Amino acid sequence: MIEMINVYKKYPNGIVAANGIDVKIEQGDFVYVVGPSGAGKTTFIKMMYREERPTSGDILINGINLATLKNSKVPHLRRQIGVVFQDFKLLPRLSVYENVAFALEVIEETPKVIRQKVMDVLELVGLKSKARMFPTELSGGEQQRVSIARSIVNTPKLVIADEPTGNLDPETSWEIMNIFEEINARGTTIIMATHNREIVNTIRHRVIAVEGGLITRDEYGGEYGYEG
Amino acid sequence: MKGRTLGRHFRESLKSISRNGWMTFASVSAVTVTLLLVGVFVMIMMNLNKVADDLERDVEIKVYVELTADETAITKLEQEIKETAGVAEATYSPKGDELKKLVVDFGEDLQLFEQQNPLHNVFYAKASNPQETQAVAEKLERLDNTFEVKYGEGKIEKLFTFLNTGRNVGIVLILALLFTAMFLISNTIRITIVARRRDIEIMKLVGATNWFIRIPFILEGMWLGILGAIIPITLVTLLYYNIYKVLAPKLEQGNLFQLLEFSPFIYQVNGLILLMGVLIGIWGSFMSVRKFLRV
Numbered sequence: 001m002i003e004m005i006n007v008y009k010k011y012p013n014g015i016v017a018a019n020g021i022d023v024k025i026e027q028g029d030f031v032y033v034v035g036p037s038g039a040g041k042t043t044f045i046k047m048m049y050r051e052e053r054p055t056s057g058d059i060l061i062n063g064i065n066l067a068t069l070k071n072s073k074v075p076h077l078r079r080q081i082g083v084v085f086q087d088f089k090l091l092p093r094l095s096v097y098e099n100v101a102f103a104l105e106v107i108e109e110t111p112k113v114i115r116q117k118v119m120d121v122l123e124l125v126g127l128k129s130k131a132r133m134f135p136t137e138l139s140g141g142e143q144q145r146v147s148i149a150r151s152i153v154n155t156p157k158l159v160i161a162d163e164p165t166g167n168l169d170p171e172t173s174w175e176i177m178n179i180f181e182e183i184n185a186r187g188t189t190i191i192m193a194t195h196n197r198e199i200v201n202t203i204r205h206r207v208i209a210v211e212g213g214l215i216t217r218d219e220y221g222g223e224y225g226y227e228g
Numbered sequence: 229m230k231g232r233t234l235g236r237h238f239r240e241s242l243k244s245i246s247r248n249g250w251m252t253f254a255s256v257s258a259v260t261v262t263l264l265l266v267g268v269f270v271m272i273m274m275n276l277n278k279v280a281d282d283l284e285r286d287v288e289i290k291v292y293v294e295l296t297a298d299e300t301a302i303t304k305l306e307q308e309i310k311e312t313a314g315v316a317e318a319t320y321s322p323k324g325d326e327l328k329k330l331v332v333d334f335g336e337d338l339q340l341f342e343q344q345n346p347l348h349n350v351f352y353a354k355a356s357n358p359q360e361t362q363a364v365a366e367k368l369e370r371l372d373n374t375f376e377v378k379y380g381e382g383k384i385e386k387l388f389t390f391l392n393t394g395r396n397v398g399i400v401l402i403l404a405l406l407f408t409a410m411f412l413i414s415n416t417i418r419i420t421i422v423a424r425r426r427d428i429e430i431m432k433l434v435g436a437t438n439w440f441i442r443i444p445f446i447l448e449g450m451w452l453g454i455l456g457a458i459i460p461i462t463l464v465t466l467l468y469y470n471i472y473k474v475l476a477p478k479l480e481q482g483n484l485f486q487l488l489e490f491s492p493f494i495y496q497v498n499g500l501i502l503l504m505g506v507l508i509g510i511w512g513s514f515m516s517v518r519k520f521l522r523v
Contacts, residue, residue, distance in 0.1 A: 079435035
């Protein structure tokens with residue numbers, strides 16, 4: 001479960017990206033975070049995996065308070081959260097297999113378990129046959145699937161995605177959404193920042209709209225609600 | 229950290245070496261060039277130092293014994309010379325031997341003096357620290373039954389000043405070269421790591437601890453150092469082998485000074501080159517990664 005209590009974030013340049021956010025997200029929820037560019041969406045997401053620290057307020061994830069979490073404990077937090085990015089963030093010199101395996105190597109898993117889990121998750125995203133290829137040899141959609149595989153290989157309870165379909169064509173976007181649906185069906189919480197109106201309006205889930213650093217709308221099965 | 233993770237770091241560092249192709253080549257070249265310079269220079273400097281030591285060791289103090297001294301006085305004097313602080317060794321040379329030396333050097337004519345030898349009996353003494361020759365000579369002069377003490381005053385001081393300046397200049401040059409080498413190599417390694425700044429960010433996002441990221445980079449720096457040391461070690465060894473083979477027999481005849489023996493010296497120099505390569509490689513990557521870990 002995730003809880004934000006009166007979260008306030010002011011950047012050194014004076015911009016206020018969160019102006020008192022209160023929100024609760026239950027285990028197993030699928031949440032779209034929508035809103036115009038520069039409204040605080042990305043800050044909202046980044047604070048959840050402790051890329052940014054709130055200026056004041058508390059953020060609780062499974063009982064851990066990210067506002068007071070020590071820097072040295074951040075790696076341990078990140079191992080419990082899967083993160084997917086618009087630009088995939090794959091390691092270019094590692095193969096598909098090695099990219100996914102990396103998330104298990106950091107928790108010092110045995111090679112046998114690593115092989116098993118990586119092949120399972122690559123099968124789930126449909127890339128088992130491309131395990132030996134390198135990211136640059138793959139299409140955008142395939143790269144994003146590798147990135148998703150990496151985020152879920154450690155079976156986290158929470159997956160955070162920052163515009164995962166932002167760089168993909170519509171058809172590929174739907175494929176990616178199917179994978180997220182499947183992960184969510186297994187009980188994993190998914191928080192996804194998106195600009196994709198069609199997806200939000202078609203696959204209905206909870207929608208949180210962020211504007212001017214505040215949550216302006218929060219409804220289950222809501223619409224995208226912005227033009228274009 | 230578990231053992232298999234350390235194994236993983238080793239494999240990862242080797243993989244990175246081969247997959248980074250040109251970056252590895254650039255770093256290894258920088259290491260090679262600088263280590264070669266350092267190696268050749270150290271080789272020259274240490275041999276010059278050896279020559280200086282040998283020259284110093286050849287410095288002798290010549291103690292002329294009073295003509296009036298009898299056998300017991302000479303034995304007593306020998307005892308006193310050997311007991312003087314700072315004297316390493318002393319050998320007695322009776323005036324008959326002295327004359328023979330002169331005959332050898334200047335010709336048969338001098339044999340006439342065998343009837344009435346005008347020379348003094350002599351002790352040749354060496355100071356245990358050649359730099360203190362003058363002080364020791366002054367002490368010996370104060371002993372009974374010494375007629376005169378000579379050690380090449382004036383010339384010796386000039387030689388020592390020259391050798392000492394040479395040594396200091398050598399040390400300064402080696403330090404300057406080492407400093408340049410470290411700067412050059414760590415900069416090259418830094419460039420290769422800057423190119424992977426994004427990788428480090430990604431690793432942190434996936435939950436890698438700082439040491440998990442750092443160790444493969446440090447090991448990679450170590451490999452770069454080792455790879456960069458191969459050519460310098462080979463060349464320095466070949467170079468010294470050939471120089472030694474040509475010069476050593478010739479210097480043997482001169483008997484004035486010698487080069488450092490090939491066998492222990494070349495291992496010392498090569499060990500130094502390898503150690504420097506490894507240390508600089510590790511240091512360079514450690515400093516460079518440190519900068520990017522503060523994400």
